[in-house]
Amino acid sequence: MELAELRRVYDQEGPFATVYLEGRSPAEDAGAQIRLRWDALRERLRADGAGDGVLERLDAELVSARSGEEQADGRVLVATESGVVLDAPWDAALGSGDDAHWTTLPELGAYVREKARAVRELVVIADQEGAHVRQEVIAEQHEPQEVDAEEVRGGAVEGVHKPRGGALSHKQNQRRADEAVLRNAKDVAEHVRDVGARFRPEVLVLAGEVQARTAIRRELPAESAPQVAETDRGGLDRGASDEALADELLRIAGDLSERRAADLADRFESGLAHQLAVQGDESVAHAAEMGAVDTLLLQDGAPASREAFLLRTCARTDSSAEVVRRELDDGVGALLRHPLTA
Template sequence: MRLAALRHVYEQPGPFATVYLEGRSPAEDAREQTRLRWRELRERLHSQGAAESALEALDDALAAALSGEEQANGRILVANEDGVTLHARWDAALGTGDGAVWQQLPDLGSYVREHARAIRELVVTASQKGATVRQLVIAEQHEPREVRADDIEGSANEQVHKPRGQGESHGRIQRRADEAASQNAKDVVERLRKISSNFQPHALVLAGETQGRQAIRAELPDELGDILSETDRGGDGAKESDSALTDELLAIAERTSEHNASQRSEQWQAALAHELAAQGAQSVARAAEMGAVETLLLEPGREATREAFLLKTCSDTDAAVDLVATGTELDAGVGAILRYPVNF
């Protein structure tokens, strides 16, 4: 996640109320339960000295959101005296609980950690005629959330199913069928290139018909082949099959998240060896103030010392934020990969 995406929040004057509402399973009384949860959080903020104008702005934002299935979704809201500065979905790990705090800087640590853990999967359900391509975001312990779906139909007009029997005419028909399937696969992959350039997936998952998967796999460029996972689950529309595919997508997301964190820890160690790293709140803060931080590193379940200040300062210079593997044990829970060496 690039922290510049949050700069508009930090540019507003503090103090801020930061509210986290955990996502819960849909229920008939979900709307009322969310209202009661917010009332408790509102009282907590009031006792902390929150401005009434900020609380009223949060009242209005939540009242507008509590409709349909929306109340089942987790969310984060940030408000100051002038109004709501951030209202976003928050796919926190189940059991995290609600939270609310009034302080000089917004409390965005949990929000950026969730973003860092979330995995973007490009799921391709293939046939010999084309494919359905879904863009999914999978947060820890949550069902996949679909961002967009596209049906891609290949341009080949020939039949893609091969005839039975021998004979010269059957051979010609079979070659044309192979060529049609290959052309359709090329069309799918061309669209995948464009979708991928915007979506920036962590993983490409290829499902569906065996022949369709084979044809698409053969056309994939290296940048998509490098993130490819293939599965024979799903693709036939059956409920059990779709459930099996979802389980596979969740497993791929978990493996990808663990791999990314492990890779980031290795990059951290390499940066340390080349004097392009900092750790500890004081050293990272100094590097951030100099604009030297390329990636701010946090630990998954440990709040860093001066975390809110470090997130704000790094947002000013468009630093990224990411998580290291559990057990890395950064000094004060924070480290940084630097753009250039800094003398501390």
Template sequence: MQLTPIAQLIDHTPPFSTVCLQGSSPSEDAEHQLRLRWDALRSRLEEAGAPAEALEALDAALVGGETDPTQIHTEGRVLVADADTVLLDEPWDATRGQGDAAHVGDAPAVGDYVRERAGSAVLLVALADQEGATLRRVTVAEGLSTEPDAEQQVEGAGDGSVHKPREGALSHRQIQRRADEVVTQNARSVAERLESLAARWRPDAVVLAGEVQGRTALAEELPASLKSITHVAERGGIGDEAAEEALAEDLLLITRRLAAGRSQDQTSRFEQARAENRVAEGAAAVRLAAEMGGVDTLLLQADRSAPEEDELIAAAARVDAEAAVTRAELPDGVAAVLRFEAPTEVTRA
């Protein structure tokens, strides 16, 4: 992921107060539970020296704002405030299952948020039938709701019925050919809209779901640029809760495969850069490389936090680096691919 959002945070004046809420099971008393959780976190922040204005701003965002408390309680949340303003407020469970967390420091404590974002995917989902499609943009990650954050309906431009006759007379075969033509025209209309939305939304993948005949026809009409990033969700659709749940499960599986592929790609890229002496390994070397403006991609180990990780992420963000996650073992749990061959000072750090 690009670290631009983190760079925008650290442009503000510290200290930074970071709150991470773990996603919890839905509850009838979610509002009360959220209040109890926030009270405990607020006490921790207060003891750690968070400014009173920051606490009031976080209070308003969590329990005094317009967001449904049940949604916050269930999905989880990441918030970052500077001295008096909430700078980041997003529905992510970035706790790695370790419970709610609160931090105060000179840099935002967003290591697990960055890991979660790096493992997420923006999907352009087409729920197709033979007459058109429902198109959705869905951001998917572990612990994040797969509710669409944008949706459009597309009616095909085909003129006529898509229903085919059951008998085999000549006239019926002509009707069948006409029905096939209408299905193709409808699929072409949807494909054109998908191509337009993909240019605007820049998804990590296109997912075809819904009626088999509809998604098959649509797949044939996709341009090569979309076919190369297209996946099929075999189950689920729209219309009832069970169909939506099945679709959400398939979208999560697709996202996991995408994240695994990205992790493998980053590991291979790191090994290639290491052979070219363009890497920094370990916290001290990465910090020095960032100070020199040399970090191209900050690599975080998926299951391990680095020493002074918050400061390392901030330093990488300041030099417009990207962040990626790998499951490979890294010294101190952190490394970096550099923009140039590593100077001697970095290799000895």
């Protein structure tokens, strides 16, 4: 995760109220349940010293009219006396519980960890006339979360279906059909490049008809090849299984997450050997204050003692954050931009 996304939060003057609401299944009384859950958190914040101003601002956000899926989605909010400075989805697993903090700095470790573990997939479900293009964010142990979706139809005038027939007429019609598929594939590939530049996916998943997705892949720039995955699951026809495609997207995300974790571990070990990595609260804090942290490494399941301070300091110096599945001194480490001077 790029911590610069949170700079506007850290630029506010505290103290801060940080509220986490876990996602729950949609229900008819979801609105009433949110109010009851918020009331309990509200009393906790008040007991910890939060004033009426910040509580009223959170009231306005959490008791506003919401319904259905929106009420069931998990959320994280950060507020000060001047207003709500963060209101974002938080797809925590059911059972992780609601939580609230009134602190000098916002408690965003859980939010950062989830975003750092999530995988962004651009999913292209193709047929010979175009494609359904979806932007998915997949957090660990969760169903894919669709951020956006678009239907893309190619601009070919000729039909893509190859009519039956014989001799020259058949060959001409077949050639025109092939050219139409190629024209449509070029249009889809162009759209995918544009969306990819904005969405910045970690992997591009091509699904749907074999001829269509093969044609689209050929039209993609060579630099995209390492982050392209193809699957036979799912499609645009009625018989295609959305569940099978969702399972495949989860598998692809899991594989990518494992490769990313292994790469981080290798980079960290190499960095330690060449003074380009540090670990432990004191060493990482010193590196962060020097602006030397390229990537803040948070140990999975082990919050660092000064995590809020480290996140704020690294956000102000355009660092990123990643979660690693290895033990770190004090639960924290860092990959450095340059060796630290004594």
